[in-house]
Amino acid sequence: MATAIETRRSFLHFDPSHEMSEAEIERLVSLAMLSSTPGNTQPWRFVVVRDLTLRKELRAAAFDQAQVTDASLLVIVTADPSAFQSDRERYSPTAGPETSKVVANSMMQFYTGREWLQRDDAVKSTGLAAMTLMLAAQDLGYNSCPMGGFDIDAVGRRIDLPETHVVSMFVTIGKPVSDAWHRGGQLPIGEVIVRDRFTHA
Template identity: 45%
Template sequence: MDVLDAIYARRAVKHFDPDHRLTAEEERRLLEATIQAPTSFNIQHWRFVILRDPALRATIRKDYGNDQAQITDASLLVLFTADMKAWSKQPERYWAKAPQPVADLLVGWMGPFHEGREWLQRDEAQRSIGLAMQTLMLAATGMGYQSCPMIGFEIEKLAELIRLPQEHVMGPMVAIGRGTQDPWPKPGQLPLEDLVFENGF
């Protein structure tokens, strides 16, 4: 599927075939595509928690997920988290395949850019999550699957349930699978004239 076609075709689908399963190869293709998303300094903050266990999913849906059916019914349920301190953890590995002068330059910049700026570390982690989520959903659309980004769950409770490390930030979930109902009609986009400004407001 053409990339522009995938952008316009992607919709948030709420109802999935609970009997459908992605193959291991399809799942790997989706996740390999997802990590092609950009991150600042190529830090790759994302940490993807695949919520696979049916009992765990049922608990999340019942106790923390507002009884959203896609939590249990989707073929793949990915919880997006990110490590806010990834910039400080062996940063040379993010540039291991770059020419040495480039690697030295970028790795040298990472610490001063992030050090002592906790707000920036959190912002960068969340930006990375957003870019990866969109990449996953477009990849799924291109493979003929439907998706649904989800934030309607109890973040703090789910963080406890999955033992989210303290230096990580929680993002949304994305459900992937074979949709069984058409999405709601598109509500419409605001006109570009309301959204685009030249050289300032």
């Protein structure tokens, strides 16, 4: 996995002729679904877009970025912040009925009246899932690109996004036809590690 992390880059230009099988797509999404979420609430909803006409419309909403139509796979990662309320005990079926009820009740107590926290945690969860999706793609011999440069409202209309859901990001996956940009360089590790607490001058 370290190799996948070290070699993963964001590619902008993909081979539009390359097709992914349904088995590959389901494998990638199933791996992404192993990402962590609070209380295992799994608020992500992966919109896998294969319709070419819709892809063109989404490309227009993404300021004509070519990877939206040219990548083998376009996944719109969305979140349902209210997922914890729906059939709550299904989120821990292997834990047994009593533990499942305890987890469900704790999630209700934690989120009720805290809509901002529901949304924040749902979006955090989709970020973890998107990263897992990209690393899984890398491990399976594909390349990817996370995307945030698009008209969120226009995208929501194009995919008939439920009012309770939010769009988190796009992830495009495929076979690149050109190299990724050189890495911009990471900050010194001493600048990003904080030991115990922040110090103020």
